[in-house]
Amino acid sequence: MTPIEIGIVDDSLSAAVPSAASRRAANPAALPGNLLTVNTISMLTLVVLLAAWWATTTAGLIAPLFLPSPQSVLGKFWLVATKGFMDSTLWQHLAASLGRVLCALVAAIVLAIPTGIAIGLSRVAHGILDPLIELYRPVPPLAYLPLIVIWFGIGELSKVLLIFLAIYAPIAIATAGGVRQVSQNRLRAAQSLGATRFQLLRYVVLPSAVPDILTGIRIGLGTGWSTLVAAELVAATSGLGFMVQSAAQFLVTDVVILGIAVIAIIAFALELSLRALSRRLAPWREQGIS
Amino acid sequence: MSRLVIDQVTVHYPGSARGVAALEDVSLVIGPEQLVVALGPSGCGKTTLLNLIAGFLQPTSGRILLDDRLVSGPSAERGVVFQDDALLPWLNVLDNVAFGLQLRGMSRAEREATAHRTLQLVDLVGFEQNPIWQLSGGMRQRVGLARGLAADPRVLLLDEPFAALDAFTREQMQELLLRLWRKIRKQIFLITHDLEEAVFLATDLILLSPRPGRVAERMQLDFGLRHSQGESARSIKSGRRFIETREYVLSLVFAQREVSTT
């Protein structure tokens, strides 16, 4: 008696639940009352947050030392952009930071892609390089920063190196993954068209791995950008991280918030542009073709 | 004209059940202008046989010769068309078709001209610049066919090229393949598990039996030849001889199955 009943209940569940769920997933806008897109809701959240910030600070509920009003942050933006803070304008700080990240990124791309290809193709390279990368990758950059300073001093090299290390691992790992996943039939098709080993690498393996390499760059750039503040703790005289650090020491809270906001906006812009680049360079991934 | 000889080939996959060969003592000749079709149930070693001829796989014993030269690896003289088109999605249709010529170092103008001519053969004019992921399955398979043909191989090998297509498209592709075969006068080796396809296309039908994979039956047919000489596919397939042959092959397949299950 009981087992049969359970069977019936199970049946009706498995029949009803997924179908309703999949209908909703397939076409979220089709549900009645679903007038807001995800983007609109996100925008509204930001607007509400900004309004709450404005209301609490203007009403004097929080001291400006802890949370300055949006107006004063905006005013500071104008001031730092034109007159500067700690001997450099906002743009100079921004340029210094972007310059470091860009240097580190170029070096990481140039070195990590060949590393990833080697790991993906060769058993020996995999055996040697994989443990090295996996050993340092999970360590927070701040933990090995002192060692880098002891070895390379407090100049630009140490800062760029720290960011470089943060970007290098994700790109190398993603490249290796992409290289390993290259479709066997595509390789065979190229071989039966007469491809040499080098041509396989150049015309099949590398292009196949491009989407994965771009994902690696996107992840690497994210971690690299967040390592920036740590890197600029090392005797920097300019940079967004340095600006936030020194503003905090002098309790200039509005510059701290301004710095954080600029760091966040840049990170967001980098993420979006790399996604756009990915869609441009590997549109077939959107179509479900790997 | 080339001659492909498969001489007493046996394949044991490492790690597979002891004693059972994927292919055992298979011999076969693919002569000039033949269209050899290997038919057999799943797991009887069809793909293994094709991979051997293509050079992706080495036989455990026996040898494969193309014009008296030992086949030792993949090469452009043996073109392959895959079931999942295996096209390169970062290249457009034209560049995919010209890919083999590019690997050979042919100039861009020259290889594009050849690719264009080959696309005409497979009725894909007007799609040169399209990305391949915008094409239907049947069109993609035609690009795969054109890519294989453009490289001008001596033998064309096709591994269940139409298996993923709907019935209507599949028939169109079969007729296209026969037209191409007459036009280019190359030898073709095709594998399929579709009985009607095998009987319709083959000049030489090889029936494989599973575990171990062996040649169970060989037959010479002429339905494909008749179609390429102008007789319509409908009239051939509804003819008495075609139906009788099809039923005969079906009975062979069933007889085999009974032997292997008892």
Ligand SMILES: Nc1ncnc2c1ncn2[C@@H]1O[C@H](COP(=O)(O)OP(=O)(O)OP(=O)(O)O)[C@@H](O)[C@H]1O
């Ligand atoms: N790489 C491999 N390693 C071990 N055994 C394999 C391998 N590939 C195929 N086999 C075995 O060899 C036999 C023949 O396989 P094959 O792929 O040639 O069959 P097939 O006729 O192409 O089947 P299908 O119609 O399903 O594609 C099968 O029993 C299969 O399990």
Ligand SMILES: [Mg+2]
């Ligand atoms: Mg197969």
